[in-house]
Amino acid sequence: MSDERSVRVIPRQTLESKQFVVDVEKALAITPLLNRLTYADTEEIQSLFEALAGSRVGENFRLIPPFYTDCGTNIRIGNRVFINQNCTFYSLAEIIIGDDVMIGPNVSLITSEHPVAPSQRHAFLRGEPIIVEKGVWIAAGVTIIGGVTIGENAVVAAGSVVTRDIPANTLAAGNPAKVVRSIQGE
Numbered sequence: 001m002s003d004e005r006s007v008r009v010i011p012r013q014t015l016e017s018k019q020f021v022v023d024v025e026k027a028l029a030i031t032p033l034l035n036r037l038t039y040a041d042t043e044e045i046q047s048l049f050e051a052l053a054g055s056r057v058g059e060n061f062r063l064i065p066p067f068y069t070d071c072g073t074n075i076r077i078g079n080r081v082f083i084n085q086n087c088t089f090y091s092l093a094e095i096i097i098g099d100d101v102m103i104g105p106n107v108s109l110i111t112s113e114h115p116v117a118p119s120q121r122h123a124f125l126r127g128e129p130i131i132v133e134k135g136v137w138i139a140a141g142v143t144i145i146g147g148v149t150i151g152e153n154a155v156v157a158a159g160s161v162v163t164r165d166i167p168a169n170t171l172a173a174g175n176p177a178k179v180v181r182s183i184q185g186e
Contacts, residue, residue, distance in 0.1 A: 008093045008127040020092070020125070023071035027052060035066040053077070058099065070112070078134070083107075092127030093146055101132050104140035104158070111146035133168065155183060 010016050034048040045063050050056055052072035058079035067087055069075070074091040078099035085105050089095055092112035097103075111127040128146035132138065136150050139158040150156060151168030160177040169184040 006093065006129050009124055010092070010127075011124045012122065017125075020071060023073050027069050027072040030072065031066075031068060037065050039064045049077075057081070064105075074111075084140075092125055094129040095132075096129065097132045098134040098136070098152075100135045102137045103132075104138060104142070106141045107138050108143045110143065113146065153183070 010020055030048055030052045034045060034052070037045050039062075042062065045065065046057055046061055049061070049063060052069065053075040054073050055076060057077040058081060060080045061077055062081070063083040064085040066085060067083065069088065070090045070092065072091065074094045075089055076094065076096045078097055078101065080099055081097055081101045081103075083103045084107070087103060087106065088108045088110070090110045090112050095109050095111060109130050111130055112125050113127070114121050114125065115123065130144055130146060131149040133150060133152040133154075135153040137155045138144070138150070139156060141159045142156050142162065144150070144156075144162040148162050148165055150162070150166045151170070153169050154166045155171045156162060156166060156177060157171065157173035157180070159175070160173050161175040162172070163176045166172045166177065167179065169182060170179045171181050171183050172178060173180050
């Protein structure tokens, strides 16, 4: 999991919270444009995704719309990444996706959370990064929460909920996701 230095906290009614609202409004303006496109509109999808993320994506990036995000910033995409349709990335903290990653349909990467205590629930947002290392396959309907790293070449089975790190070269499944077996050498 991520260390405390990478945790992002945004208290309400601060300059940082106001900037977050600006980023959300920008994302809400860009995503409808992105979501009207088809898979064949590769260059326009890439351009709009880069505007949304505020950074360049790697070579041979492919995304099938629709795609949803809260603010879009803090998303970093490696080379040869494929993101299937109907994915949601909440990127209050960084989402880092390595090279050669495949993300199935209906996958949610959620870096943000509210405090559990009712007295604090509206006081701030808290986010921890999600890191998806090189060669990972995230199957359909997976949810990954903040503070998690998916190790190189790992596979996360369909419908899993990932709340802890997944080691490299393993198959993980379930809710919460647990390592089922090694896939080293396959």
